[in-house]
Amino acid sequence: MRSEKHKGYTLWGHAILQQKESSQRERYAASGTITLDNKVVEASGVLGEFGTEDEAELAGLRWARAWVDSFN
Template sequence: MQTEKYRGYTLWGHSILQQDDMLQSERFAGSGTIMRDSKVVEVSGVLGSFDSDEEAELAGLSWCRAWVDSHG
């Protein structure tokens, strides 16, 4: 999980391992959470499937920044 402060909000990028079959390569679901003053403001849901943990987290953070920019 990665976090950052952005325009008064706390943003979280999440990654969840998705591996249905042990023979397949690992894939990660990405999502984002936006908080302000310790309260959840918005949650993205699953944004897609990514090749790495970091890619999934960065997609979540990117979604969060775009949400803040469009609601600020």
């Protein structure tokens, strides 16, 4: 999980390891959460699957930034 501050909100990018069969590469589902004063303002559903934890977390943060920017 990765976080950052943006326009007074705290944004969270999540990477959720997907179950895999032994022959498959690891995949991570991405999601994002937006909080303000330690309260959840909005949360995404699954934003897609990515090959690395880092890519998934960044996708969650991009979604959260775009959500905040669309309202501010």
